[in-house]
Amino acid sequence: MIVFIIMLALSMISIPLVYYLFDRIGLKILFLMYYLLSFIFLLKNVNLLNIDFSLMILSYVSCLSIVYIFIEKINIKDMRKILKMIIPFVALILISIIISVLYNQSVTDVVTVNLKRMVESNVLLLILYPIITTLSIYCTYKIYNIMKKNSNILFINISLTTILVGILDCIIFYIIGNIGTMDFVSSIKLGLGNYLLKIILSLIFLPIISYVNKRKKGVQ
């Protein structure tokens, strides 16, 4: 529990810190870094207070918080640019994973066996992840924009967007992604755990989003 709280605190602090130090470019790098981290964390399921969820949800919510900051604080043009940027970098991540697996390991190497097993047993989850998350980030951007036109309250806009998009990137993603890995009931439980955590974490990140929105621009 303590470790998770430290991770959460670090993720929360990193957003205003990076924005203050490096401005928009810092947030763009942070967005892609959290995207990469969520890909890595996808392979670890954790249990906290009897709730089972994937650790990727923490980095993924950090990613989405940066999306909200971009829409609110910066401009839509930059947001579109960042969405387009995901594609070449996701391609790069996938290529590096494939190349890493293809190389013949040395005799002393013990990592490859575990890595191969991890990839093989979660292949559907790993293939679906970039597709579903890219789609859901795009949906978040679209839905949040619609919400913003009707209401100016950050809490309502973010909560409703999270509740709606969460059905896609938590529940549907986990049901399809875990076919063959675990039974249907377990997939639903894990998906619901992620859904719940996504809503809670989005609310926890609210003060950070609102703080960055109120802050003057960082140093370029």
Add this chain to the structure above:
Amino acid sequence: MNILFLIIEVIISYILLLFVYKKYKEEGIYIWIVILLLISSFMSIKSIEINNVDIALGLGVSSSIYIANNILLQKKGTEYIKNTTTILFIFSVIFIFLLILSSGITISEYNSITSLMYDSIMFSNIKFILANIISIIIGLYVNNYVYYELRKIKNKLWISNILSSLIFTFIEVLIFVFITNFINGSLYVMMTTLVIRYIIKIMILIIGTDIIYIANNFKERV
């Protein structure tokens, strides 16, 4: 076979670097340097065999970081890249801390084998990730200084790139090999790894000189 995969890795890295530079200009280069540092660190946990010597993976990917940095250096001068090392340092600290902490959380009973393997990989290989990040940040710092000084003496791109590569690669490889082998590696293993890693990296970086020339021409056409 591994040599062939290495060539493919280098070609893909350089092509994607040119694509990112053409499409997103300097901003793309900044993002490239940070994200590639993190990807290469993660790749370095796997070791492969080249000429009967164990080499950590990610040579092609990490070399493209230096080439990206030199594109920026060539185009904008030292003023523009002053922030690079600071950016790399801060993002690396966040990345490393989150990775280390991630292996310390209680795992769930769902898909527990994958989570256990994740913990074991992270726990036993964190030194490779750390070594890669530290060596590249120091390497970049040295490169920026040497490249700039060489440019002041003789403003020839290929001279600056090749000569600075010869110097900073040695320092980078030395740091990496030392951190990854100082506990249980023999002097013989350290020396052979150092020599092979140095030669391969120098070759990749020399090829990268052409990429800097191509990137410079891109800008002129815009």
